Amino acid sequence: MTDRAPSSLVELTLTRIRLFFREPSAVFWTFGFPLLLSVALGVAFRNRPPQPVVAAIAAGPGAEEALRAVVAAGQKGAVLPVAAARAALRTGKTDVVVLPGSPRTYEYDPTREDSRLARLVVDDLLQRAEGRRDPTAVAEVTVTEPGSRYVDFLIPGLLGVNIMSAGMWGIGYVIVETRQKKLLKRLVATPMRRSEYLLSFVILRLLFVFLEIPVLLGFGWLAFSVPVHGSLALLVAISLVGALCFAGMGLLVACRAQNVQTVGGLINLVMMPMFLLSGVFFSASHFPDLLQPFIRVLPLTALNDALRLVMNEGLGLAAVGPRLLLLAGLAIVTFAAALRWFRWS
Amino acid sequence: MSELAIRCRGLVKAYDDVVAVDGLDLEVRRGECFGLLGPNGAGKTTTLEVLEGLLAPTRGEVEVLGRRWADGAAWLRQRLGITLQETRLSDKQTVREAVSLFRSFYPRGRDVDEVIGLVSLEEKRDAWYEKLSGGQKQRLAVACALVGDPELLFLDEPTTGLDPQSRRQLWEVVAAMKAEGRTVVLTTHYMDEAERLCDRVAVVDHGKVIALGTPRELIERVVGHEVVEFQAAAALDEARLAALPGVRAVHRRNGAFALTVDRVHRTVPALLGELDGAGARLDRLSTHSATLEDVFVALTGRRLRD
Ligand SMILES: Nc1ncnc2c1ncn2[C@@H]1O[C@H](COP(=O)(O)OP(=O)(O)O)[C@@H](O)[C@H]1O
Ligand SMILES: [Mg+2]
Numbered sequence: 001m002t003d004r005a006p007s008s009l010v011e012l013t014l015t016r017i018r019l020f021f022r023e024p025s026a027v028f029w030t031f032g033f034p035l036l037l038s039v040a041l042g043v044a045f046r047n048r049p050p051q052p053v054v055a056a057i058a059a060g061p062g063a064e065e066a067l068r069a070v071v072a073a074g075q076k077g078a079v080l081p082v083a084a085a086r087a088a089l090r091t092g093k094t095d096v097v098v099l100p101g102s103p104r105t106y107e108y109d110p111t112r113e114d115s116r117l118a119r120l121v122v123d124d125l126l127q128r129a130e131g132r133r134d135p136t137a138v139a140e141v142t143v144t145e146p147g148s149r150y151v152d153f154l155i156p157g158l159l160g161v162n163i164m165s166a167g168m169w170g171i172g173y174v175i176v177e178t179r180q181k182k183l184l185k186r187l188v189a190t191p192m193r194r195s196e197y198l199l200s201f202v203i204l205r206l207l208f209v210f211l212e213i214p215v216l217l218g219f220g221w222l223a224f225s226v227p228v229h230g231s232l233a234l235l236v237a238i239s240l241v242g243a244l245c246f247a248g249m250g251l252l253v254a255c256r257a258q259n260v261q262t263v264g265g266l267i268n269l270v271m272m273p274m275f276l277l278s279g280v281f282f283s284a285s286h287f288p289d290l291l292q293p294f295i296r297v298l299p300l301t302a303l304n305d306a307l308r309l310v311m312n313e314g315l316g317l318a319a320v321g322p323r324l325l326l327l328a329g330l331a332i333v334t335f336a337a338a339l340r341w342f343r344w345s
Numbered sequence: 346m347s348e349l350a351i352r353c354r355g356l357v358k359a360y361d362d363v364v365a366v367d368g369l370d371l372e373v374r375r376g377e378c379f380g381l382l383g384p385n386g387a388g389k390t391t392t393l394e395v396l397e398g399l400l401a402p403t404r405g406e407v408e409v410l411g412r413r414w415a416d417g418a419a420w421l422r423q424r425l426g427i428t429l430q431e432t433r434l435s436d437k438q439t440v441r442e443a444v445s446l447f448r449s450f451y452p453r454g455r456d457v458d459e460v461i462g463l464v465s466l467e468e469k470r471d472a473w474y475e476k477l478s479g480g481q482k483q484r485l486a487v488a489c490a491l492v493g494d495p496e497l498l499f500l501d502e503p504t505t506g507l508d509p510q511s512r513r514q515l516w517e518v519v520a521a522m523k524a525e526g527r528t529v530v531l532t533t534h535y536m537d538e539a540e541r542l543c544d545r546v547a548v549v550d551h552g553k554v555i556a557l558g559t560p561r562e563l564i565e566r567v568v569g570h571e572v573v574e575f576q577a578a579a580a581l582d583e584a585r586l587a588a589l590p591g592v593r594a595v596h597r598r599n600g601a602f603a604l605t606v607d608r609v610h611r612t613v614p615a616l617l618g619e620l621d622g623a624g625a626r627l628d629r630l631s632t633h634s635a636t637l638e639d640v641f642v643a644l645t646g647r648r649l650r651d
Contacts, residue, residue: 011449015438022437022473181433189397189429190493191422192450345399 008192012200020170020204030166030212034158035219038151041281042224045150052076053118054094056085062100069129075121089115096122148312152227155220156307157280162212163239164274164300167246168253168267170208171201175254176263179345188344198251198339205247209239229314238310238320238327242303245327248334249299255342274300302326349408350375350497350528351396356405358391358552365391367552369405378519378529380543382536382637384647388552389532390430393501396530397427410497423451426495428486430502430532436475440466443474444488451493464488464518480511487518498522500531504538516542536637548641555644560637567643568635569593569605573612576601579625589615594643605635605643 020026055070055077057063063079070077080088088094089107095118097107106123109115178184188194213236220226228235253270257263277291278284278300287295295301302323309315309323317324351373358366366388373379381389394400395407398414398421407414412421434443444457461470464484469477477485483503490498500519504512512535519542522529533539539546540560548556548563556563564570569591586595586604591611596603606612609632620627642648 008446008449011446015435015442015446018442019435019437178435182429182431183434185399186427186429186432186489187450189399189422189425189427190447190450191419191452 009196009200009203012192012196013203016200016204017207019174026170029169030162030208031215034162034216038155038158038216038220039223041154042151045154053096053114053121055096055098055118055122056080056088056094057098057100058082058085060100065129066098066100066126069126070122072129073121073125075125095119098122098126149224151220151224152312153283153308154281155216155224155226156311157304159212159216159239160242160278160300160304160307161275161280162216163209163242163303164246164271166208166212167205167243167250168271169250170205171247171250172253172257172263172267173260175201175251176257177260179254179257179343180259185345194344198342201251202244202247205243206240209236209243213239226311228311230310230316234317234320235307235310238303238306238324241324241327241331242299242306245299245303245331245334248331248338251338251342252334255338274298277301279304297326299327299330348375349373350377350410351379351530352406352408353392353396354406356392356395356407357403358388358395358400359403364552366395366402369549369552369554371547371554373528373530375528376523376526377544378523378531378542380539380546381530381532381549382534382539382546382641383532383549384534384641387549389549390501391552392549393427393499393530393532394429397425397499398422423453423493424496425499426490426493426497427499428483428490428501428503430505432486434474434482434485434489437473439471439473440477440485440488441470443485444492447489448492454493455491457492460488460492463491463521465514478511480507480514483507483511483515484518487515491522495527497528498530500529502532502534504533504535512538536641539637546637548637548644550641550645556640563637563640564635568639569607570635571606571609571632572635572639573604573606573609573616573630573632574601575604575616575630576628577620577625578628579620579623581620581623581625585619586616589619596642596646598642601629603639603642605639 052075055075057066057070057077057079059079059081067077067079078094082097082099085094085097086107089097089109095108095112095114099105099107104126106119108119175184178187187197217226217228249270253263253266257266277287277295278298279295280300284292284295284301306320306323306327309319313319349372351371353369353371356366356369356371357364369388369392371392381392383389391400395402396409398409398418409417409421410424414421438446440461441457444460448454448457458470461467464487466481466484466488469481474482474485487500487503490500503519504515507515516538519529519531523542529542531542543560545557545559546563547554556567558566581602583595583597586592586602589604589612591607593605593607596605604612604616613630613632617627638648
């Protein structure tokens with residue numbers, strides 16, 4: 001007989017932590033997958049040194065001189081019969097076709113960025129080779145700075161997605177699984193405080209923010225030198241509020257579902273639009289204006305924007321305040337709704 | 346303090362399409378081991394879950410340990426230990442972690458290792474739940490029910506689906522609980538289990554108690570001491586069989602007859618004479634001591650596990 005009562009909140013939270021780390025798939029999706037994704041995308045979209053433009057010069061008088069000028073300027077070119085040169089443009093093997101003569105004709109595709117650029121570059125270098133003098137002397141300074149690359153945009157987005165899916169799966173799915181195996185029913189037959197049971201999930205999510213941030217940002221820093229321009233404390237605060245918001249949404253999807261298939265469907269239904277629209281992999285501003293008001297109120301949009309404002313732009317609380325309020329408000333609403341409708345059996 | 350651990354009057358639990366419990370009365374005394382016995386779908390689980398405060402009854406009065414669920418829920422939960430018919434604990438939790446977790450819910454309870462010892466799971470203390478056998482899982486469920494030091498223990502089909510050795514191990518645990526003075530209410534559809542463990546049993550069918558008493562009482566009152574079963578290839582008159590000396594009742598199943606009798610040695614010679622007289626060939630004849638199974642057949646005309 002023992003009368004020393006260990007704290008059930010501590011035991012419940014420890015149980016949650018143990019069960020998480022003993023589930024390899026949970027660990028992989030929370031920590032491994034975002035890292036793999038950041039490596040894959042960071043490498044695929046890394047900033048490459050400027051590529052030379054490719055010009056196809058139609059064979060005939062003046063073709064060889066033009067080719068020499070192109071190569072001398074560090075670009076690429078070849079002399080081809082005119083039909084072959086046009087075919088190369090059509091299939092994207094060359095950026096521009098040059099027909100020497102007077103007038104010199106450029107054939108190019110103005111809807112292709114590379115093609116437009118090649119037309120300007122080739123004309124410029126040929127005109128210079130032919131003796132053009134610029135009226136104004138120019139100087140150049142080039143900048144390629146960490147903080148403005150794709151991977152710098154990507155890492156905060158991945159952190160946001162991570163906070164979202166860990167909350168939805170880690171709470172929504174796990175609770176429904178517990179309900180499905182009748183363990184929830186068994187637990188509520190004990191004197192366990194129901195609030196403590198739910199609280200243990202929320203505590204777990206908040207604790208895990210302190211693992212997710214170092215893992216993702218630490219990796220971004222080590223592998224790609226992704227900097228944090230703003231306050232780290234503010235970044236943590238934003239992540240915690242985001243975690244609370246998605247904890248509430250996780251509880252909400254779990255409050256009635258009787259089996260894991262149902263809750264899996266619900267979670268995907270909630271997450272998929274945000275995954276696509278909330279600016280994880282590319283900026284949400286690419287979507288039509290019509291959609292923007294809707295996109296603005298999605299919690300993941302608010303979270304990602306807030307994280308980027310701090311990480312990439314170094315802004316402070318004033319700039320992210322409205323987004324934090326949106327997340328906090330949603331957290332309150334979802335918690336209240338979930339607790340109202342929660343079914344213990 | 347009331348002498349009764351459970352008092353239940355006119356309990357009804359109706360679902361949209363079925364009445365699971367249909368006016369059930371029950372009194373369980375403190376310190377006894379009480380069995381609810383009946384076929385699948387009889388309403389045993391539903392009854393237990395109402396008593397455990399997990400289901401709200403449609404109608405009827407329920408008092409557990411002298412309290413009602415409406416105003417005594419927190420008090421009651423500290424004093425009950427239960428196993429549900431189908432609960433799975435977390436797969437990747439060890440035996441000790443599971444019992445410790447349940448221990449933490451109770452302000453007063455038993456030592457975790459002591460309880461693990463009680464159900465003989467010492468060697469599996471650090472094994473994950475998913476690695477346990479069916480019998481070990483069931484004993485762990487009982488350990489989780491015991492760790493809160495309950496006055497009243499509900500076990501819903503504690504041995505269903507277990508091998509004979511695991512069943513016996515669980516019987517020992519229940520017997521030990523009884524010896525400690527705890528009240529135990531269990532459901533089963535194994536008659537031997539009820540006869541062996543229970544001080545009193547209630548036979549439940551279609552949501553009602555159709556017989557109540559000690560196993561011996563029930564057997565003698567409803568069936569008699571012994572059962573004579575035989576098969577004969579002829580049309581026999583049931584009334585004439587019933588009139589044979591010592592016969593209590595005649596049941597007919599799939600062409601075979603079962604006579605419940607007080608004393609085999611009085612009935613069998615007379616039966617053989619009767620068969621001879623009818624010119625019937627006897628294909629099979631056997632006798633056994635009456636069991637609760639025979640009680641159920643006598644009361645309902647059905648077998649328990651058809
Ligand atoms: N939640 C429910 N909804 C509808 N019918 C139910 C429900 N639970 C049990 N029943 C029905 O009530 C009857 C009694 O079930 P139960 O109490 O589980 O019987 P037992 O435990 O004796 O096998 C069965 O017919 C069962 O199908
Ligand atoms: Mg049952």
